[in-house]
Amino acid sequence: MNDRRSLADKITQSINEHKVKMHPKVYFTLGSGMLGIGLAASMLAAAFFCGVTLFRLRMHQPFDFLGAPKGFEAFIGNMPWIPIILALAGIIAGTWIMRKYDFSYRHAFIGIAGGFVSSLLVFGIVIDAVGLPERAGESTLMRPFVEQRFSNDTWLIGVANDVSDDRFNLAVPRGDVIHVYFRNNTVIEPPIPLQEFEWVRVIGEWNDETFDADVLFHELPPRGVGHIMRFQIPIER
Amino acid sequence: MHDPGDLSDEQLVEKVRDENHGLYRHIVERYEQKLRRYAMTFVHDTEVADDVLQNAFMKAYINLWGFNTKKKFSSWIYRIVHNEAINEIKKRKKELYLEDTPEAEMVESTEDGADVTTDGNRTKEMLEQSLERLPLMYREPLVLYYLEERSYQEIVDILHMPVGTVGTRIRRGLALLKKIVEDHHSPL
Numbered sequence: 001m002n003d004r005r006s007l008a009d010k011i012t013q014s015i016n017e018h019k020v021k022m023h024p025k026v027y028f029t030l031g032s033g034m035l036g037i038g039l040a041a042s043m044l045a046a047a048f049f050c051g052v053t054l055f056r057l058r059m060h061q062p063f064d065f066l067g068a069p070k071g072f073e074a075f076i077g078n079m080p081w082i083p084i085i086l087a088l089a090g091i092i093a094g095t096w097i098m099r100k101y102d103f104s105y106r107h108a109f110i111g112i113a114g115g116f117v118s119s120l121l122v123f124g125i126v127i128d129a130v131g132l133p134e135r136a137g138e139s140t141l142m143r144p145f146v147e148q149r150f151s152n153d154t155w156l157i158g159v160a161n162d163v164s165d166d167r168f169n170l171a172v173p174r175g176d177v178i179h180v181y182f183r184n185n186t187v188i189e190p191p192i193p194l195q196e197f198e199w200v201r202v203i204g205e206w207n208d209e210t211f212d213a214d215v216l217f218h219e220l221p222p223r224g225v226g227h228i229m230r231f232q233i234p235i236e237r
Numbered sequence: 238m239h240d241p242g243d244l245s246d247e248q249l250v251e252k253v254r255d256e257n258h259g260l261y262r263h264i265v266e267r268y269e270q271k272l273r274r275y276a277m278t279f280v281h282d283t284e285v286a287d288d289v290l291q292n293a294f295m296k297a298y299i300n301l302w303g304f305n306t307k308k309k310f311s312s313w314i315y316r317i318v319h320n321e322a323i324n325e326i327k328k329r330k331k332e333l334y335l336e337d338t339p340e341a342e343m344v345e346s347t348e349d350g351a352d353v354t355t356d357g358n359r360t361k362e363m364l365e366q367s368l369e370r371l372p373l374m375y376r377e378p379l380v381l382y383y384l385e386e387r388s389y390q391e392i393v394d395i396l397h398m399p400v401g402t403v404g405t406r407i408r409r410g411l412a413l414l415k416k417i418v419e420d421h422h423s424p425l
Contacts, residue, residue, distance in 0.1 A: 007287070008265040011294050015258055020295050022258070025302045102305075105397035 039097045043120070046090025048132070049083045050124025052145055055133035056080035060157065060201075061219075068187070068215045070203050074155035083145055087124075091117060156180070156202045156211060163194050170202065170211070179210040187215045194218070246310035254301055261301075265294050268311075271385065272318050278380045279322035281369065285329075293321040312394035315387070319377070319395055367417045375410030378403055 005013075014020045057063075062078035065071035095113050098104050104112055127133070136142040150157045150173045158172035160180075170178045180202055194200065199219040204212045241249060241263040253260045272293065276286040297304075297317050304313050368376055381387045381395060392403045 007269050007291060007294070008262045010291065011265050011298070012259060012262045014295065015261060015298065020298055022254070022301050023299055023303070025254075028300075028303045031303075106393060106399060108399050108401070 035097060035100060039094060039101075042090045042094035042097060043116075044090075046087050046094055046120050047123035048127060048136075049087035049090060049145070050120050051127025052083040052133045052136070053080050053087055054124050054128040056083065058128070064201070064217060065155070065203065068189075068203055070154050070205075070214060074152070074201075074203050077152045077155060086145070087120075091120060094120075151176070151178070154203060154205060156204075158200070160194055160198050160200050161196055163196055168194060170200070180204070181207070181210055181212050182216075183212055183214065186213045189215065189217050192218065247306040247308075250301060250304060250310055251306055261298055264297075264310075264314075268314055272314065275315065275380065275385060276318055276322050278368075278376060279326060279373065285325060289318065289321045289325050293318040296321070309391060309394065311387075312391045315381070315385075315391075315395040316397070363418065367414055367421065370417050370421070371410060371413055375406050375413055378406045379410040379414065382407055 011020075057080065060078040060080075062075045065074040065078065068074075095116055098112055098116065099109070136145070156170055156172060156178060158170040158178070160168045160170055162169040165182075167179060167181045170180050172178060183204075186204075188194070194216065201217040201219055202211065202213045203215040205214070206212075241252070241260055244252065246264065246267070249260060249264055253264065269290065272290055273283075273286055276289045276293075277283070280286050280289060293314070297314055304310065368379070371379065378392055378396065381392045382389075387395065389400055389403055393400050396403065
């Protein structure tokens with residue numbers, strides 16, 4: 001049998017019998033607060049990891065490896081994957097939270113997302129410029145996100161010294177010194193002679209305890225290298 | 238003491254929240270007819286529309302403190318009905334939803350409503366049938382603007398889409414509606 005009471009009667013009865021209860025004001029205040037905190041946290045995380053990503057791209061310039069012999073593995077090894085993923089996660093979380101805000105639907109989503117990503121990139125550039133990633137590298141907690149390896153099976157990064165016609169020593173961060181040998185067909189980019197204490201990147205392969213160079217890239221020392229690497233170049237005079 | 242009938246929606250909401258929960262009945266009575274008609278835009282079935290309405294009013298009551306009284310209550314409650322109706326359509330997954338597809342439009346008969354008696358009734362029925370043939374994305378803003386007489390800004394708040402999109406959908410919806418009327422109801 002149909003319930004013939006009016007809608008107003010049914011709802012009023014449910015309210016009077018406490019079958020439906022109003023959420024208290026604090027429920028919504030807390031909800032808004034949590035939303036705001038979540039948005040701020042995701043924006044900060046995204047901006048910081050954008051900064052770290054830019055810092056590490058500048059430090060290792062992974063795209064330079066592409067196109068060189070065995071360069072792809074060096075490219076993969078030098079890309080700051082974890083900061084990129086964390087920055088993306090922050091951007092996705094921030095955009096998702098923004099869509100929950102009242103104002104967001106009034107504007108085209110693509111505009112909001114574009115504005116959000118652009119502002120994060122600007123913050124990221126600023127964070128990198130003021131040297132925050134280097135300082136974060138001093139902290140044990142943040143080091144895994146900021147730090148990068150400086151040697152692998154097929155590539156090395158460091159400072160050349162004791163340079164001769166067929167070999168040089170490469171001081172890599174954390175104090176190791178590797179003997180690197182030129183091959184007959186080693187490519188030097190750009191093709192100018194290697195200088196003492198020059199920052200270089202090398203692609204090649206290990207030969208027992210030494211490393212044979214296939215490609216050598218001249219580099220300028222990246223800014224902030226002193227903070228993060230605790231570099232000690234063994235200078236023999 | 239104010240008669241609840243003299244209060245604006247937003248003032249009444251404040252009274253319900255702060256003083257007397259029972260006054261919520263006046264809000265329900267104010268909006269019941271309008272919202273039932275709006276819910277019918279989606280579900281085309283009075284019993285289902287009543288269910289949608291009841292759920293929407295319950296949810297509105299539960300979340301009444303979440304409503305910002307500086308904004309329009311009507312937009313807020315329409316939005317809740319919109320969400321409830323969409324949920325209902327998804328839940329039922331039946332012909333109501335299929336009606337919105339072009340394929341369904343193709344197979345629909347043009348002979349419906351042949352037994353109308355007066356020109357006025359026939360025109361009204363023809364428009365209703367044509368509206369039902371419109372995809373929901375165009376039907377909803379058209380109904381809100383022309384039948385429910387909501388402003389663009391209110392439609393923005395109800396449908397949660399930018400004002401430009403609302404304008405575009407109303408314009409395209411009108412063009413589509415015109416085409417449907419011409420195709421299905423042109424004189425022999």
